[in-house]
Amino acid sequence: MSSVSLRGVVKRYGSVTALDTVDLDVASGELVALLGPSGCGKTTLLRTVAGLERHDAGRVAIDDEDLSSVPTRSRPIGMVFQSYALFPNLTVRQNIAFPLEVRGRPAAEVRRRVDEMLDLCHLGIQADRYPNQISGGQAQRCALGRALAASPKVLLLDEPLSALDALVRVRLRDEIRRVQQQVRITTLYVTHDQAEAMAIADRVAVMNHGRIEQLDHPAAIYDDPSTPFSAAFVGSRNAVPVVVRDGEVRIGPARLPAPVGTAGTDRLVAYFRPEEVELSDDPEDLPVRVELVVFLGPVTRLHLDAELDGGPVRFHLDLPSRQAAAHPVGSLRRIRIDPSLVRLFPAATEVHP
Amino acid sequence: MATHETVTPDRMTPGPTRAGDLLPPARSAFGRLREIAGLWLPALPLILVIALLLLAPALSLVIGSFRDASGFSIDPWIRVITRRGDQAAILTSLALGATVATLCTLVGAPVAWVISRMLPGRRAAWLALFTVAGNFGGIGLGFAYYAILGTVGMLTLAIQGVGIDWVPPRPSSFGGLVIGYLYTNVPLFVLLTIPSMGALRDDWWEAAQVASATRAQFWRRVGLPVLAPFIAAGWLLIFTWSIGIYGLAYALAGGGAAMTTPLITLRIGDILATDFTETWRANVLSVILMAIAILSLLAYRVTLRRAVRWFR
Amino acid sequence: MSTAGRRILLGAIVVYLILPLVAVFLYSVATVWQSRILPDGYTLEHYVAVAVDPRVQGAVLRSLALAVLVTLIDIAIVVPAVFWARVRNPRIRPIIEVGAAIPFALPWVVIAFGIDRLVGEWAPSWQTTFPVLVLAQSAIAFPFFYWAVDGAMAATGIARLTEAAETCGARPIQILRRIVLPIIRTGVATGTVLVFAVSFGEFALARILVGSSYDTLPLWQAQALLRTDDQLNELAVTTVLSFLVLFALAAWLVARGRSSGASLAAGAQVGTPTEAPR
Ligand SMILES: Nc1ncnc2c1ncn2[C@@H]1O[C@H](COP(=O)(O)OP(=O)(O)O)[C@@H](O)[C@H]1O
Ligand SMILES: [Mg+2]
Numbered sequence: 001m002s003s004v005s006l007r008g009v010v011k012r013y014g015s016v017t018a019l020d021t022v023d024l025d026v027a028s029g030e031l032v033a034l035l036g037p038s039g040c041g042k043t044t045l046l047r048t049v050a051g052l053e054r055h056d057a058g059r060v061a062i063d064d065e066d067l068s069s070v071p072t073r074s075r076p077i078g079m080v081f082q083s084y085a086l087f088p089n090l091t092v093r094q095n096i097a098f099p100l101e102v103r104g105r106p107a108a109e110v111r112r113r114v115d116e117m118l119d120l121c122h123l124g125i126q127a128d129r130y131p132n133q134i135s136g137g138q139a140q141r142c143a144l145g146r147a148l149a150a151s152p153k154v155l156l157l158d159e160p161l162s163a164l165d166a167l168v169r170v171r172l173r174d175e176i177r178r179v180q181q182q183v184r185i186t187t188l189y190v191t192h193d194q195a196e197a198m199a200i201a202d203r204v205a206v207m208n209h210g211r212i213e214q215l216d217h218p219a220a221i222y223d224d225p226s227t228p229f230s231a232a233f234v235g236s237r238n239a240v241p242v243v244v245r246d247g248e249v250r251i252g253p254a255r256l257p258a259p260v261g262t263a264g265t266d267r268l269v270a271y272f273r274p275e276e277v278e279l280s281d282d283p284e285d286l287p288v289r290v291e292l293v294v295f296l297g298p299v300t301r302l303h304l305d306a307e308l309d310g311g312p313v314r315f316h317l318d319l320p321s322r323q324a325a326a327h328p329v330g331s332l333r334r335i336r337i338d339p340s341l342v343r344l345f346p347a348a349t350e351v352h353p
Numbered sequence: 354m355a356t357h358e359t360v361t362p363d364r365m366t367p368g369p370t371r372a373g374d375l376l377p378p379a380r381s382a383f384g385r386l387r388e389i390a391g392l393w394l395p396a397l398p399l400i401l402v403i404a405l406l407l408l409a410p411a412l413s414l415v416i417g418s419f420r421d422a423s424g425f426s427i428d429p430w431i432r433v434i435t436r437r438g439d440q441a442a443i444l445t446s447l448a449l450g451a452t453v454a455t456l457c458t459l460v461g462a463p464v465a466w467v468i469s470r471m472l473p474g475r476r477a478a479w480l481a482l483f484t485v486a487g488n489f490g491g492i493g494l495g496f497a498y499y500a501i502l503g504t505v506g507m508l509t510l511a512i513q514g515v516g517i518d519w520v521p522p523r524p525s526s527f528g529g530l531v532i533g534y535l536y537t538n539v540p541l542f543v544l545l546t547i548p549s550m551g552a553l554r555d556d557w558w559e560a561a562q563v564a565s566a567t568r569a570q571f572w573r574r575v576g577l578p579v580l581a582p583f584i585a586a587g588w589l590l591i592f593t594w595s596i597g598i599y600g601l602a603y604a605l606a607g608g609g610a611a612m613t614t615p616l617i618t619l620r621i622g623d624i625l626a627t628d629f630t631e632t633w634r635a636n637v638l639s640v641i642l643m644a645i646a647i648l649s650l651l652a653y654r655v656t657l658r659r660a661v662r663w664f665r
Numbered sequence: 666m667s668t669a670g671r672r673i674l675l676g677a678i679v680v681y682l683i684l685p686l687v688a689v690f691l692y693s694v695a696t697v698w699q700s701r702i703l704p705d706g707y708t709l710e711h712y713v714a715v716a717v718d719p720r721v722q723g724a725v726l727r728s729l730a731l732a733v734l735v736t737l738i739d740i741a742i743v744v745p746a747v748f749w750a751r752v753r754n755p756r757i758r759p760i761i762e763v764g765a766a767i768p769f770a771l772p773w774v775v776i777a778f779g780i781d782r783l784v785g786e787w788a789p790s791w792q793t794t795f796p797v798l799v800l801a802q803s804a805i806a807f808p809f810f811y812w813a814v815d816g817a818m819a820a821t822g823i824a825r826l827t828e829a830a831e832t833c834g835a836r837p838i839q840i841l842r843r844i845v846l847p848i849i850r851t852g853v854a855t856g857t858v859l860v861f862a863v864s865f866g867e868f869a870l871a872r873i874l875v876g877s878s879y880d881t882l883p884l885w886q887a888q889a890l891l892r893t894d895d896q897l898n899e900l901a902v903t904t905v906l907s908f909l910v911l912f913a914l915a916a917w918l919v920a921r922g923r924s925s926g927a928s929l930a931a932g933a934q935v936g937t938p939t940e941a942p943r
Contacts, residue, residue: 391753392753392754392756393754393757395745395746395748395749396745396746396749396750396754396757396760396761398741398742398745398746399742399743399745399746399761399764399807400746400757400760400764402742402764402800402803402804402807403760403761403763403764403767403804405783406780406800406801406803406804407764407767407768407776407804407805408763408764408767409779409783410776410778410779410780410782410783411767411771411775411776411779413779413782413783413786414775414778414779414782417782460678463674464674464675464678467671467674467675481915481919482679482682483682484915485682485911485912485915486682488862488911488915489685489686489908489911490866491866491868491883492868492883492886492887492890492904493689493866493886493904493907493908494685495890496689496692496886496890496897496900496901496904497685497686497688497689497904498685499890499897500685500688500689500691500692500901501684501685501688505698505699506688507684507688507691507702507703508684510701510702511702514701514702536681536682536685539678539681540682593770596772597771597772597773597774597775598772599772599773599774599868599869599872600867600868600869600883600887603868603872603887604887604890604891607887607891618772618774618869621774621775621778622774622869622872622873625778625781625873626872626876635778636778636782639774639775639778639779642771642772642774642775643770643771643772643775646770646771646772647770647771650766650769650770
């Protein structure tokens, strides 16, 4: 088992800094998801590990061996491309055999290993089809089989599910996780889908503008965003502008101590989840008006207008759908927020992912 | 009454109306005529041109090649096929086409590959150059041959100037024709194959690297198998194109006495210009040329279908 | 391929492609060019000679007239037919496709011979006349126009736009004039340049159909080249001039943007394997 380590990795394309001093450690057998919006540098990071891009500064190592001068073909990696990049002139079986054959492994070993991979990826029936004769999901599994065939130390996946439709996506996500845990391979998994990242990863690295903003376990990322970007990008949070007054911040009757380092009249943004907003009967609580009711399946989201610090503010509140009928558009209600669930960040860095 | 009866069923079961049909369903012979006119009239001039100026002449040649004074006969064919001079023309045309196409492929394929991987701006400049060169043909190009490789041509003088006793190939020789033909056909081959070079996606090379393949392994196992049919298609196109060239051939080898390399196109032109009693011979030769071109173009279609089979 | 190898390959290609152009140009401005690498002296007198030579004038004018007429005819017959094939009657298309394949598959000498035969059989008095040459040239040049225009129509989804116009109550003529033509302008421009260039320089057809009754520019050039009456410098001048015409047309196309220079390549578009993967 092997670990990946990046130290101060920088990659520039002309004036664009695609990777801005990235530090990342992936433990042996761990799956780390790189999560972030399009263009934040996820692919670049992955390709740097693969050696398909040369980094401008820093160190990329697998098992403490510096890879900077090692060409892609000598790196102990397997990779699943976003487009799969299956060789069109080779069958599924031949594609999976390719990494073994170019390494000059004996035919018998190649055959045995390919069969293992076909089995692992449930591709037995499609083994002798060409890439244009199989479905997107099968192509994805074939790409996975090819990446794993030569038993690499590290597996790299670049948005492996983005080309698939929603139903297949969930099934294959779990499939990839099963395979990864079965072979216990150290894995970097790029995605822009936070649900996917949360579901599959041991740890999630939230990326923005070529930096890793937060690296933690999915639950921690979800519950305790450490930067406004993580707060805004992960989950769909309420982002309510507030002002520091007398060393504290008020959202209706809820009072929060202002974060250290803020002064009076500083503008902040309060982040909290729609399911953390509660309806209440207490006349002390914040009065709101239901503006829009959006059915989302298990929950229904109410869009609520209120007035805060003299300005109009919109809240989102999630209710179990069965209870939503009691709150039609136009009705007047009161809401309350548990101060301990609110995260405050300076307003200047407010982010709209 | 009779009229009424014929109309009624029409009313009860109106004809199928296609969405977007301009005319109501036909009701009478006149209406039907209008409907047909509405479907075909705007295309009629072009269809007439195709029928009268392309299809009819081709057919008339084919039919004409099987006739002599007495009616149907394969005599003209036998007389052409068994005659030395005509055999030589056919074989030389085929050899010239194959030689030119092969050389074009050897030079053009690597060039097309390199240009296809350039940045757009650079690529556009190269495409412009090839476009200009590919269109510089015919008599003007023939003249350029004399100006460069003639007995007092630029290059001839330059090489002899440094003391090398070198005689350039005569324009009317096989070698001279090949050099002349290459000039337009290499650019044409490049322009034709550049789009198909895009079929080889960059991420395959990356995937091959990740799979630990060397560049040679990649080309042998993936690159060439994917590109080969496209390149073969280019070869066939240049071959077809070359055997039909007339203007340049005429400029290089058409000067009557200087005619040392017999070509089908030149034979046809020559007969038509000088010897009216031999028109039947030109006729058969035309049909042979036609047959070669059609066969090679069919082969091109098949090859291309093979080429795209992995991409459908 | 190594960088050095690539440089050598491309460098050699450039020299090979440019050398003939340079040589022809030098010839057109040379006084005498007999024994040295470069001409012995330079002069513009050949340009003057060409300008005042009535035979050359006639040939150039005839070639221009031919190219203009053929272009106009091809616009007039191809655009409506392709439009109709796309929006109203798909059965027109295979007919056009077959027609467009013929000038590509058959050497033009052969087509010219076939036309000459037919005309000789049915209307002998028309043989070698200019109108027959124009019509024949229109027939063999139409595919260039067809590919350009059809590509433009396909690229802009003309069928859907026509349906939209119809729902607005437009009649076919109005649709053609107000929607289709403006949209396929680029395709028409490309097609025009292709047809013009091909017709202006076409030798095979003119030689077979016209014989020696009158000159077009390529016919005159061929005579100047193969007869030994020493008009080689004038030949160089006309070659340079027709090349400039071609170049100006290409430049105009490129300046209009969008259309790649490649589209000028005579016939290069045919069945080009452009089927992109996926
Ligand atoms: N080959 C390249 N040339 C120039 N800029 C690039 C190149 N590849 C990526 N970039 C830039 O680097 C940034 C990060 O890109 P990428 O890693 O592909 O993002 P992601 O995969 O997260 O969507 C983007 O701003 C992108 O425009
Ligand atoms: Mg990406």
